[in-house]
Amino acid sequence: MLRGSVMIGVLAMGMALAGCGNDNEGDNVDAKAMSAKDEAFQADQQRWRRQRVQALTTPDGWTSLVGLHWVEPGPHYFGSDADNGIRLGAGPAHVGMIELRDGRLRFVPDKDAALTLDGEPLSGPVAIRADDEAAGPSVIGFDEGKGLITVLKRGDRHALRVKHADAATRTRFQGLDYWPADPDWQVEGRFTAHPPGTTLPVGNIIGTLDDTPNPGVVEFERDGKTHRLEALDEGDGRLFLVFADLTSGHESYGAGRFLYANPPSADGRVLIDFNQAYNPPCVFTPFATCPLPPLENRLDLAVTAGEKKYDHDTAN
Numbered sequence: 001m002l003r004g005s006v007m008i009g010v011l012a013m014g015m016a017l018a019g020c021g022n023d024n025e026g027d028n029v030d031a032k033a034m035s036a037k038d039e040a041f042q043a044d045q046q047r048w049r050r051q052r053v054q055a056l057t058t059p060d061g062w063t064s065l066v067g068l069h070w071v072e073p074g075p076h077y078f079g080s081d082a083d084n085g086i087r088l089g090a091g092p093a094h095v096g097m098i099e100l101r102d103g104r105l106r107f108v109p110d111k112d113a114a115l116t117l118d119g120e121p122l123s124g125p126v127a128i129r130a131d132d133e134a135a136g137p138s139v140i141g142f143d144e145g146k147g148l149i150t151v152l153k154r155g156d157r158h159a160l161r162v163k164h165a166d167a168a169t170r171t172r173f174q175g176l177d178y179w180p181a182d183p184d185w186q187v188e189g190r191f192t193a194h195p196p197g198t199t200l201p202v203g204n205i206i207g208t209l210d211d212t213p214n215p216g217v218v219e220f221e222r223d224g225k226t227h228r229l230e231a232l233d234e235g236d237g238r239l240f241l242v243f244a245d246l247t248s249g250h251e252s253y254g255a256g257r258f259l260y261a262n263p264p265s266a267d268g269r270v271l272i273d274f275n276q277a278y279n280p281p282c283v284f285t286p287f288a289t290c291p292l293p294p295l296e297n298r299l300d301l302a303v304t305a306g307e308k309k310y311d312h313d314t315a316n
Contacts, residue, residue: 038183045181045275052307053176059165063173065114066090067162068287071151075099078160079110090164091142095149098128102156105130105151107140116141130158148274151227154210154289161287169285175309176279185274189220191231191239191264194267200230202242203292205255205282212291215239218261218270222301229272230296237263239270243277244293246302253279253309256293277306284310 056063065289069078069086078086080094088095096109105128109115115122118139130153131137137150146165151158200214213233218241220227231239244256257277264270281288 009178041183042181045186048276049176049178056284057170057173058161059146059170059171062281062288063284064163064167064282065159065161065163065169065285065287066164066167068289069103069160069162070139071098071100071158071160073100079113086160088160088162090151090162090166091147095140095142098151100162105158107138114143114144116145152289154204154206154211158207173284174311176310179275179305180310181275182305185303187220187222187272187274189218189229189261189270189272191216191268191270192219198262200232200294200296202232202294205288205290210291220272225300227299227301228296229299230294231261232291239263241272241297242280242291242293243297243303245299245301247304251253251308252306253283255280255282255308256297257303259306260306274303274305277303279307279310 004191034217055061058064062171066089068155071086076085077090077094077097078084079094079096080091084094086098091240092110092113092115094110095113095115095198096107099106099108106125107128108125109122116139117126119141122140126138128140128151129135129138129149132153137152140149141147142149145166148163150161152161153159194214198214199211201209202212203209213235214230215233216239217232218229218231220229229241229243231241233239239261241259241261242256243259245252248256258280259272259274259277261270261272280290282290
């Protein structure tokens with residue numbers, strides 16, 4: 001009997017050990033799966049950050065802005081020389097004359113300026129499109145394409161926006177600083193649509209107020225509280241979220257940050273990835289016209305994710 005009991009004990013122990021081995025194998029599989037998922041998440045975030053820097057620092061990116069000049073009705077000569085009515089910070093001494101009349105723009109190039117219009121050589125008077133037109137703004141090129149001039153429209157006002165590839169804000173760009181990417185800041189929200197045609201008054205950095213398409217509101221849970229963000233629509237189907245939070249003015253930019261979310265699912269679910277919250281263009285240049293967070297989008301929450309304040313000292 002003793003010998004039989006020993007054999008039974010040995011068999012039982014073997015089965016137990018085999019079971020433990022299976023448990024460990026399952027744990028290892030789960031750990032590998034989690035590790036692969038985390039690696040994929042980190043790789044995706046790093047890819048997004050590289051694309052963000054690339055977009056900022058292309059020759060015509062936001063860091064290339066060198067001027068924003070408001071155009072009053074009537075004719076105006078512009079260029080970098082002091083004798084122009086509108087003096088540019090870069091470009092030919094005399095670019096030409098722009099005339100704003102009844103909301104329409106006409107440009108007469110200076111005879112000595114080597115210019116292009118939408119990539120083609122320009123030599124005579126031409127009508128100019130602003131950025132509110134379906135075809136997009138006309139682009140006046142100078143300095144062999146390094147410099148670009150477009151007309152933007154904000155409310156009833158028009159302005160010349162000037163870019164140059166040699167802008168100090170571009171050539172001395174020092175990179176961006178982020179909080180560590182964290183999957184916990186990928187938050188699932190619920191989208192509730194507003195009635196079609198709803199708009200929201202949104203102020204901007206230049207002191208004007210624009211009625212902006214406002215398709216709905218996104219609600220999400222964080223730290224046991226429900227938070228709301230009014231979504232804006234820029235026409236591409238995504239939800240544009242302009243928000244401020246308890247880090248604004250401290251670790252992050254004081255006037256808030258931007259964030260895009262993909263269109264909501266059929267049942268209203270939407271993923272908000274705060275890891276991809278980023279600084280508006282006016283962080284890098286005084287010549288941008290950034291929207292400000294609506295009062296409804298000032299979160300009682302410290303969003304310790306995404307882009308931090310830009311260090312201007314290292315870029316000067």
